[in-house]
Amino acid sequence: MERDRDPKECRRALEEACLEFASYGITSVHTCSAGSYGLGDDLAAYQEMRLEGALPLRVVFYTDDMPPAGFLSGLGDDWVRFGGFKLFLDGSLGGRTAALSRPYADAPTTSGILNHEDHALMATMEEAHRRGFQMEIHAIGDAALDQAIEGLRRIKSLGPGRFSRPHRVNHVMICRPDQVEPLRELGVVVDVQPAFVPGEITMATSRLGEDRLAWAYPWKTFVDAGFVVTGSSDCPVEVPSPWRGIWGAVCRTDDEGRPAGGWTPEQRLSLDEALTLFTVNPPLAVGEGGRRGRLTPGFLADVVVCGEDLFALPQERLRHVIPRATVVGGKVSSGELEGVERL
Template sequence: MATAYINGKIYTMKAEGDLCSAIVVEDGKFLYCGTDEEAKRIAEGGEVVDLHQAPVLPGMIDTHQHLFAYARDRLKLNLKKAESLEQLLEMIRQRAEETPDGQWIVGAGFDHERFIDRKELPTKEELDRVCPNNPLIITRYCLHINVANSLALKAGGIGPGFQPKVPGTVEFGPDGQPTGTLRDAAGADIVALAPDPLATQEGKKDAVEAACHELNRHGLTGVHAIQGLHCNLPEYTDVYQDLADEGRLTARVYLGFDRFPGCNIRTGLGNDMVKYGFYKLYVDGNMGGRTALLTEPYEDDPSTCGIPNYTQEELDAQVKKAYDMNLQVGAHVIGDKAAEMLTTAIEHARADRPNTDPRCFRMIHMSLLNQDVVDRIAKLPVVVDIQPMFVSTNVRWSETRVGHERSKYHYCWRKLLDNGMILSAGSDNPCESYDPMHGTYAIVTRQGMDGYPDGGWFPEERVSVYEAISMYTRNAAYVSYEEDLKGTIEAGKLADFVILDADVFHIEPEKIKDITVEKTYLGGKLVYAKN
């Protein structure tokens, strides 16, 4: 039986300003988009829902999340609200008092750059003082930096003279003792020692189901879930498939893995709910931990240009192998040198078999660029997956890493748009807020959530609201080869749509972050309602 939704402000996202007042949904798809009168006629005998002029958007899609890690982190000690080192240590102390001696404590979500007392990572000695009887490791919100206490380091065999698998990922003090700071793979190895609260299949499924319901609360009906084992960010295809088979999966999942598939599959295998998406590479680290790979040294640490995860030859080989296997390639690049390396690898991969479809190569993050890289990628068929919230959360310290002049190319997404690039938007959850209204606010205003700085940070790089929402809808569907299925509100497409409490296109930019979702529908089925 068809259902008509009438008297709405339905933004189809087919083109800027394209509106209709009514839609008809039947069998999980949009049957009609147009006028109230025709919608009621088509749905005669079915339900008619009055939208009362509420704004409607296509279901939004987050093109970069570590979804299982988010589901898992919801069970950890949440340190996101720590505004000072003192508060962080107190939160740990309280958890340690409640935890039996010897039992692991794992925390996540803190950002030392936000601390009001000392913008430095805690040391193992400070962690030891508040947690002396339990192995403890805490992970910065970026997921690339960890700090462990002495018991956790001992459990991992890390002491003087320890040689990590990746040079530079274990920090040592002048006395040769580990400081407790671990980066990327070194931290992931310690985290992996803690007992897994989601060891069973049912436990994993329950956690992911709950996490997807949280995504629905913010208007998300699709997510690109990405594995990163070197940062202890697993994903499990069978978990999503089981949930879909049981009717418990409330977001469409497009998967990325940082390992090659064990059989001859290619991008797109699956169905409307769960698909194999792409092969993921991590070219460098992150800016917060100074492991992002730069062409010139860091402004606040001239001793380093960051840490590469590959030589150019190794990266060339990985990209070429995936390309020849007909796998979509997605590569994490934060620094401008990493962006140069990836650009070179793509150029080499295409040398013998040029492609014209830009979706073959996804350049992920692209945080710091330079003019040479911008000019080179503008000539390539690539798409860029950005994380809008990076601007908002990093605005107070980004320039300290690379200085004012280089920061002109920090999150320079206006330049990419003006060069004809196709951009999609993701959150890097659990690193950042996955609320698309937060992300839209971030790149429309170029400000932190507190409004800093006045007028926006490098305001010439701002984007329009339509461009921002497109990144979460039509562009997001495009990068996963699903533009004929979703991303816009059109007859024949999947009936994924969202009702908002305010019109994102007709509201002051600084208020976009306060918009909330009234209802979220997946395939015409209500999966979230505010009241």
């Protein structure tokens, strides 16, 4: 259960976090108020900051509690908007609670844990779809992904919900080749965390064994198959800086640059592909691709100004990029930019 928190302390913490995020060049966040896991965010604090003009980034929030009647995905404005409903199908690879279709290589008595019985999960997914909620589905292991695919097939057969936008599958760290096309046919957004790889190469190899590594963290597979793929940090699991994620997507090494050439290097992304994960695609995931994510006339003026050419940098330096300025809605939220008003 979520503990009681002092609203003033919550507000102070959110202000500090938002300013830190802005310093990394972040202009919007997708956040999950997962109260059942003790990860609740105080929506009131976001709203207060927005009304006072003190919110330095845009917020799309999800909840793992079924929202009240009257909510639809997209409710809100350009600054604070309801994204949808989050479902946790399994746990983590490190904790051996991610649900795998075969036992763990380093713990052959377990295959992980599915959090929901099939019939209960289907009922929940059908209700969320019927009520107009975009679902963000946490599925790390391939057995959890099987369950997600089956549920999404079922709700697709029901026709569009009250508010039509693609559902999202989060993490998808283990995806068998036979799952790629069924997932693509469902039209889902795939949310991945490239910053995980530097710290998880040894762990993932131990958990999966060499024969399943080709299925692990398969970002290039998703990009080449035509998915809308978004990049995230999963903060506070990893640091919130997108630059560490961009570096992780391009290099796929640990912090010492090992292994040379990258871990399962066929899944490395180009810099252009990695940048797309963190710029163009997140607005597409929440139905705002026609208004945000590109430097295009008529789009919201959310801009990150870098002091160096990213494409000329040695790739290992991408994780250390510090933007010169961050602009949200045409105003500077972090750094300095001559002639541009501060937020």
